[in-house]
Amino acid sequence: MIKNVSELRQDLVSGDWVVIATARAKRPHDFLKRKHRRPVQPKKDCPFETLKGKKVLLQYQHADNFGRNNKKNENNWFVAVIPNKYPAFGEGLCMVERHETLFNWMDGVGFHEVLVYRDHSLPLALFNQKETELVLKAYQSRFLNLSEKDCVEYILIFHNDGPEAGATISHPHSQLIAVPIIPPDVARSIAGSKRYFENRQECVHCVMVNAEKSSGKRIIYENERFLSVAPFVSRTAFEIRIFPKNHQPSFEKISHEDISFAADALRISLKKLYIGLKDPCYNFFIHTAPCRGEQYQHYHWHIEILPKTAIWAGFELGTGIEIATIAPETAAEYLRGIKI
């Protein structure tokens, strides 16, 4: 009998291929490299300890500290949004194409903001329900504000957690970048879901959510309105995606009630990773419809969480494929069993 050494699985939305190692597959416990928490930078060097001298774009109070009554905040804020001191996008002329011999270029116009959480060393994975709701509310509020600005086509909300995930400051923070273009990965995802919709008159993500619900083998967690799964086409070991169960193209239109279910699904998923993989470094981001136009009704917003379990080397950089060294079905079974 032939035993395959790996599986190539095709993404139903983008058409991309991923590789799942089967012969060299690791077991969940092989990922527990870390014995201690990641290093926390000294508070005295931390730029996020005070808001003094910073332009505060949004601030939510830490009402009653949500059960963390042992701490007294100097001015009781829990999340504050400030402009990034070293923005990747900023002022300039909007969508004016210029040319340099063969090449086209334009100004990197946009916004780059940082959402700072009050506690210097409390990771997002350990936020409680109310705190996680505030995080999502802050994401939504800034998204709505920036989507009104000229030149903004797409807004990416993301969170880098830990040095291997690119967080240069250990103090927990998320970021939001508003750009004048639709980025390539997003464009592929949107084009794929549009193609599927045109061919079959249904949303590819709704179809996948229903398929995952009936099979159950890749479910990590679910509540009444959100589903957390290890995707069939996991691009990394222990990748997690969180979908609203009902069709919703745009994250920023999420209802007050849904925020609490989304926060529950995000919090439990992150906490399962935190416990199950002993505080891995990870990135997460929200994929949602572009800001403008009604032509994105076929899209279905979701959160993608990608733990850092491998270093990108020649194969990965040359192909864009990371070999997932655990099957999503095994990863889901393991995380499903982690008690919170």
Ligand SMILES: [Zn+2]
């Ligand atoms: Zn700090």
Ligand SMILES: [Zn+2]
């Ligand atoms: Zn849908």
